[in-house]
Amino acid sequence: MTEKPISIRDVAERAGVSPGTVSNVLNGSRPVNAALAQRVREAAEALGYQADRAAALLRTGKARIIAVLVPDLDNPFFTSIVSALESGLRDQGYELIVASSRGEDDTEHSRLAAMLAWRPAGLVVIPGSDEFPARALIDRARVPYVVADRITLDPAANTISVDNESAGAIGMRHLVDKGHRDILIAASVLKLANIRERCAGAVSVLESLGLPPPAIVETGGDFTLASDRLAAWLDSNRQPTAILALTNFTTLGVLSALAERAIAIPRAISLIGFDDYAWMRARTTPLTAIQQPVQAMGEAIWARLKARIEGDASPPAHIQFQCDLKVRASTATPSHPDGTSTGAG
């Protein structure tokens, strides 16, 4: 009893033309007599015709699909990129397929292979590691792609990221300007180039001023781990006067560790967070934060990818966005300006 979905043939019949003509009208691939075209369009409308994407794809070899691979769909930074992308694609007849690599190389590989079997028109990938071994797959598929957020060794890749050195530097400079000398950097995972660069930027500020290097603690990727590592560090080291967090999850980890110990922000310790979410502002002490221009990045990713899809053959671009420091109440002058001589034992 299940009625068949309407095909191009039905439309053709109703409009009294051949299927080829219908296709030409609907895709504008070849000029068609205006009156006929009108009839075709009416017929299509009346029947509620939607071209079967599978058949179209099979013939043309390119799906109007953009595949996105991110390391973690529970990380708001990644989902906000996905969201920004979706906004860009929505009106242009593309669909978005998403997958999470969970930061594992082999998952990354298998998910990528599965998505490429759809022959997507383009690919956006946030690699789980700098090596990015799945790159070979992409090469083989010859699909236009953009690497986002992470830096890659792949010379052929278009990349969209933030200026991580500068991001680290503006945070550190702000702390130094406030008078802090005893600063802890909460880094997530140092084997990621972008995190290393944020560190480097921060460290270079101290270096250029002839100040001693900061302490760095590597917190790992997720929130609970970060919280534990930071707590352990705080319990076994002299308390810094300021903390610079390099990702949104480490920011949470720092907040958690400080809250547990009832360490006041910014009275005892100043804090700079990374990324800028509503929960960072909806606080008694809103967080000073290094804000990534997520929306702009999403748009840039799509702009670049779209250009590539449409045949642009310019050399690969490496677009870098500047982060903004949103100064709020969580950073203040240290209570003991000479931070090196005090602090808990």
Place this chain on the structure above:
Amino acid sequence: MTEKPISIRDVAERAGVSPGTVSNVLNGSRPVNAALAQRVREAAEALGYQADRAAALLRTGKARIIAVLVPDLDNPFFTSIVSALESGLRDQGYELIVASSRGEDDTEHSRLAAMLAWRPAGLVVIPGSDEFPARALIDRARVPYVVADRITLDPAANTISVDNESAGAIGMRHLVDKGHRDILIAASVLKLANIRERCAGAVSVLESLGLPPPAIVETGGDFTLASDRLAAWLDSNRQPTAILALTNFTTLGVLSALAERAIAIPRAISLIGFDDYAWMRARTTPLTAIQQPVQAMGEAIWARLKARIEGDASPPAHIQFQCDLKVRASTATPSHPDGTSTGAG
């Protein structure tokens, strides 16, 4: 110079068999001589063969695709559902295509139509409104589907949601038990049935105890709006001793409004948040929160959808999950037990 992607024909040739046999081996649709099968598998492996999904889809009529439509890809509740779903699908050869309706009926309609053109095997939708006008599209496409989070009037729909009445009730009961009588409910949008039910659950607790009804403020969907509306309400009404927030965004709105006014939690006002995110815990005063079992819901959605895809014809189920109240430091006994007689003017 672009080498062609390897097709089933290439594999067949290399293994010295026909394409049909390759298909039978790889899909197990019909028995094939073990030795031959082995040869075929080796050839496929050697060539790195991946079946063109489009061709397969065209023939079989069903894509191994699950389409997901959510109201907002920037809302962590919705993305966590997507994430949980992705985990379920990953190993079963399905891909996930996502789209955002932005809470607009016509966007919902057009995005749904676009996704259905791929003839997905299944559909998960979180409708933007109770009316859910796009339902007609789904009926026409005869695709198995599950409605998540929202309640729908559609009698044929499988739904997965939380027990909203109970969720509202456990929050309110906790506040009443603590001694609060002057309670404000921060609801997002009352035209959504799930929000109305949370309200109803909360209100019924007061009713059953013979207490006066709570104040309710409708904050709207997004964070800044919620913050403004709440601020306005607080400025023009007597200050309650406790606030019950009914969504994660309203929780943020409440926090923001209270922070701006330097109203201490829980000393001046107790607060119960909705959903349970790391940022609610990583605070000096961790939030008491009504936690939705997101992971379990994601799994249930997939289980139900999968059953339907595989031909299960049992009557539509309406699965409800119970929320958990996580009691933390943001709720306390009101400073003036008789809340009606004090408060700011």
Place this chain on the structure above:
DNA sequence: GCGGTGCTGTAAAACGATTTTTGAAAAATC
């Protein structure tokens, strides 16, 4: 008036898998 040249529509050939049909061996039966 005639051959050429756009124009515009139809007919038919792809696309690459799956599935049905066919056919030729091998196995079983008498």
Place this chain on the structure above:
DNA sequence: GATTTTTCAAAAATCGTTTTACAGCACCGC
């Protein structure tokens, strides 16, 4: 040993679109 049945792979049909090849027609210049 001849005939029937079974087995299993090859061949062919199919899905619905796009695109190529071709044909009819009008119009052009000579």
